[in-house]
Amino acid sequence: MPDSTGRPGRPFNEHRRTVEGIIYRYRAGIPWRDLAEHFGPWQSVWKRHRRFSADGTWDTILGVLLSQADARELINWEMSVDSTINRAHQHGTNITRHTGGPSNHKNLLIEPVDHALGRSRGGLSTKIHALVDGNRRPLVLLLGPGQAGDAPMFENLMNAIRVEKLGPGAARTRPMRAMADKAYSSKAIRKYLRDRGIQCVIPEKDDQKANRKRKGSAGGRPVSYDKKAYRRRHVVECSFNSLKQWRSLATRYDKLAVAYRAAVVMHAVMVWSGALSQ
Structure with a gap:
């Protein structure tokens, strides 16, 4: 491959061998060296x-795999949402960061000013926010600082759903059902799902119940949800269990959030590749 001067340069290493090296590093949790x-x-x-990570290659590959899976009806459109906190190693936190800066949820290829690092009870950590289908396979993966709440990320996850059709037709952007735990119980989220025609399966918090009952008839109707369907919400927890088998995902060693999220997406690529190969 020619360099900037037009002279032939050193050829790239074989992509397959290099990708295997990337995967091995994240699975084993070893330093790059x-x-x-x-x-x-x-x-x-x-x-x-x-x-x-910077050019969105892993996201592009995941999008192609999701289109192929949708064509073969392998995607279960009963979605579950949750987050998991991962401790950041000291080698991944020795970087200048500015808390309270703008988020990068609109452009996932731009490094956020806080590098998706926040101080929670366990120290500096990162949250992986995931939306998975009914078969435990991830569709959307976002990062946030460890101390941030879950509910504010809900709409970002839902708005990021986009599975293109292999043939003609509009991309699918709405699940038939969205399930989440009490951390996502809010009027705004329920209204968002209702406006989009998505069944809401989210239980009500105890303090919200008490507040509604205290207001009497002015408090509105009790929240109802499909309790039988809610039992299947555990698929997102199972997805996290699979993800954390990769040691460099269970503990964050990467300084840059863009690189760490790309590895999380790479794990999703491996999950869907396995599903399509069966």
Whole structure:
């Protein structure tokens, strides 16, 4: 491949071997410098992952796989939403950050000013917000600081659903049902789902129940939801259990949120690749 001067440069390492090196690093939780030699120079493997993270390669691959899965009716459109907190290692936190800055949920390829790091009870941590289908497979994955609430991310997750059709037709952007725990119980979320024609399966918080009863008839009707369907909400927890089998996802070693999220999406790519190969 020619360089900026037009002279031939060193050829890229084979993509397959390099991607295997990236996956191995995140599964084993080792430093980049400790990658085995047969994966090639560790600098090349890291640079390839950094490049794929910045240009959205992993998101593009996931989008193609979701389209193929939808064509084969492998996507269960009963969605579950939740988040999981992952401790950030000290090697991933020695970076200048500015808390309270603008979020990057509109453009996931731009590094947020806080690097999706926040101080929760366990120290500096990152939250992975996920929306998975009824078969435990992730469709949307976003990051946020560890101390941030879950409910404000709900609409960002729902708005990010977009599965393109392989043939003619509009992309699918709405599940038939959305399930979440009490952390997502709010009038705004219920109205959002009702306006979009999505069945809401979210139980009401105890303090919200008490407040409604205290107001009497002015408090409105009790919240109703499909309790039988709610039992299936655990699929999102099962998805997190699978994700945390990769040690560098269970603990964040990456300084940049863009690189860490790309690895989370890469795990989703492996999940859907396995589903399509069956």
